Amino acid sequence: MTSSQSGPVHDHGGGVRSLRVPIPDNPLGHTLVYVVDTDRGPVLIDTGWDDPESWDTLADGLTACGTSVAEIHGVVITHHHPDHHGLSGRVREASGAWIAMHAADTAVVRRTREARPERWFSYMTAKLTAAGAPEEHIAPLRTPRPRALPGLSPALPDRDIVPGELLDLAGRRLRAIWTPGHTPGHVCLHLEETHPAQLPGHGRLFSGDHLLPGITPHIGLYEDPDDATVTDPLGDYLDSLERVGRLAPAEVLPAHQHPFPDAAARVRELLTHHEARLTALRALLAEPLTPWQLAERMEWNRPWEQIPYGSRNIAVSEAEAHLRRLVKLGRAEAVPGSEPVAYIALS
Structure with a gap:
């Protein structure tokens, strides 16, 4: 373990190191940005949040690794969220590096760059109204005040990550595994090389937010104002998850918290957790509930009254994702003629 001025750099062996890049005002604390040596120079897996302290931490960490931002050859993004993709544009400006992302998330980035804020506010107003949100929650969206939001001008990637294919990293075998759910284009990256500590299993897996050792990633709806397709993000x-479990990597290198072994055991825990949650939600639907009413009754990490405004929107999206899964499984259905639409369990 070595340290830079702003935080530790951890050497995972085999030409892989990680930097703890801070996320401002977020309980997650930091994103683990991985530095992978290749024959053409270092490649980053994710870049961290677009913030001055985060940028300084990234730059100082690369210096502690014996390299610099200017020497970065490429950037591989697990998914489009700003704590992963935020600094990609600055890295590319400083180094000329390419940026690679799955096409489904690149489409989200392109839409974010092109959409006017008014379009998003009107979409959210209609969506929350349909979900049964009370007027006092919706009212602020009708008269939005201009404000700076993170991730409104994310860097447009210039390479596609193709599921199942090896990435173009000279001297390394890094295969893309498409793992939609947290986002439509989330990818894990399987380093198909012998573990440097000879741990049993098949290489190492950079898991992004898909597989984390102690928390469950948010699974909400894939938000696209112009797409009426009924998706099933939780499904x-x-x-x-099952696909990643079958890979049986020797070690998982996630984007938050810490590395861990036995991906299959963690996958089983998460599958069990979601099945228990679906069962609990089905019990709540003994009476007809709108998505908002369901979100109010779901178990979160704090009482509903203490959940901030923006987090309530995320919670409702997660409730809707679970409702879609219950409907698809034949465990619940929409109540005909209900307005806003309510759902009830099927026996």
Whole structure:
């Protein structure tokens, strides 16, 4: 373990190191940005939040690794969220590096760059109204005040990550595994090389937010104001979990918290957790509930009254993702003629 001025740099062996890049005002604390040596120079897996302290930490960490931002050859992004993709544009400006992302998340980035804020506010107003949100929650969206929000001008990637294919990293075998759920284009990256400590299993897995050692990633709806397709993000996530479990990597290198072994055991824990949650939500639907009413009754990490405004929107999205899964499984249905639409359990 070595340290830079702003935080530790951890050497995972085999030409892989990690930097703890801070996320301002967030309980997660930091994003683990991985530095992977290749024959053409270092490649980053994720970059961290676009913030001056985060940038300084990234730059200082790369210096402590014996390199610099200017020497970065490429950037591989697990998914488009700002704590992963935020600094990609600055890295590319400083180094000329390419940026790679799955096409489904690149589409989100492109839409974010092109959409006017008014379009997003009107979409959220309609969405929350349909979910049964009270007027006092919706009212601020009708008269939005201009404000700076993170991630409104994310860097447009210039390479596609193709599921199942090796990335173009000279001297390394890094294969893309498409793991939708947390986002439509989330990818894990399987380093198909012998573990440097000879741990049993098949290489190492950079898991992004898909597989974390102690927390469950948010699974909400894939937000696209111009797409009426009824998606099933939770179903996508559960399918993706099983696929990752079958890889049986020797070690998982996640984007938050800490590395851990036995991916299959963690996958089983998460599958069990989501099945228990679906069962509990089905019990709540003994009476008809709108998505908002369901979110109010779900178990969160704090009472509903203490959940901030923006987090309530996320909670409702997660409730809707679970409702879609219950409907698809034949365990619940929409109540005909209900307005806003309510759902009830099927026996």
